[in-house]
């Protein structure tokens with residue numbers, strides 16, 4: 083805060099000063115509107131400066147700016163971003179648990195300040211996770227969602243994001259809590275992954291690329307505490323060109339990755355990243371330290387931890 087005050091004081095001093103001005107050290111109110119360019123002329127409880135200078139000041143001071151996209155998305159549970167309508171502007175997708183809803187908000191001019199809401203599905207019971215990928219490979223971004231009883235994707239029929247056709251990937255399991263999409267077996271078709279509260283980490287092969295025929299493969303069935311899997315992600319963790327899978331198992335306090343042994347997605351070797359990560363709720367992977375190798379990140383609900391693990395070091399052990 084002290085450094086911000088120094089920057090603010092320096093800015094006020096270098097401004098053109100048409101007339102004698104007040105002591106800037108005592109100026110405290112910069113929230114007023116349009117007026118005379120420059121610093122204060124008549125000192126009092128008001129200041130005078132153009133709005134453009136207020137904007138510049140905000141940039142210089144790096145004030146955090148919060149933008150609410152939707153303030154009435156009942157029990158919002160999951161958020162993701164992708165260019166849903168292909169206009170070059172990144173949009174936002176969300177899942178609302180109590181509203182039973184999957185929706186996306188169109189970023190109208192690309193500035194992320196003006197949004198139009200489009201509902202993908204308003205009757206998706208207990209929606210809890212959302213993601214976006216071009217599931218059927220037609221060039222249009224589709225939307226994936228998990229709800230308590232199913233894993234589903236919605237086809238963006240004409241690329242506008244206003245006409246959606248629902249395709250169920252799985253309705254066999256209760257307790258789906260996380261959905262993701264990647265080409266797990268490297269055949270060029272986007273596949274779907276899911277984590278189920280009752281202990282499953284599963285992926286479904288997109289058999290012909292259309293996203294209408296799926297074959298299920300269970301990567302891990304039941305953790306020690308049973309009701310456990312909470313998050314799933316996919317990346318080539320060990321850099322061998324084959325997509326691997328990561329999972330967080332809450333009740334086992336476990337962050338795990340499964341090595342896709344031959345790239346087919348049918349043979350997996352389990353590697354524990356951490357077995358003591360208090361109520362592991364979320365897992366992710368990225369090259370955090372820039373050494374060219376993928377690392378693992380996790381969020382632990384009970385331990386209040388956000389952690390990353392240097393997988394390069396772990397793999398070399």
Ligand SMILES: [Ca+2]
Pocket residue numbers: 164165166167168169170171172173188189
């Ligand atoms: Ca867009």
Ligand SMILES: [Ca+2]
Pocket residue numbers: 215216217218219220221222223224237238
């Ligand atoms: Ca598509």
Ligand SMILES: [Ca+2]
Pocket residue numbers: 264265266267268269270271272273287288
């Ligand atoms: Ca595939």
Ligand SMILES: [Ca+2]
Pocket residue numbers: 317318319320321322323324325326341342
């Ligand atoms: Ca790999």
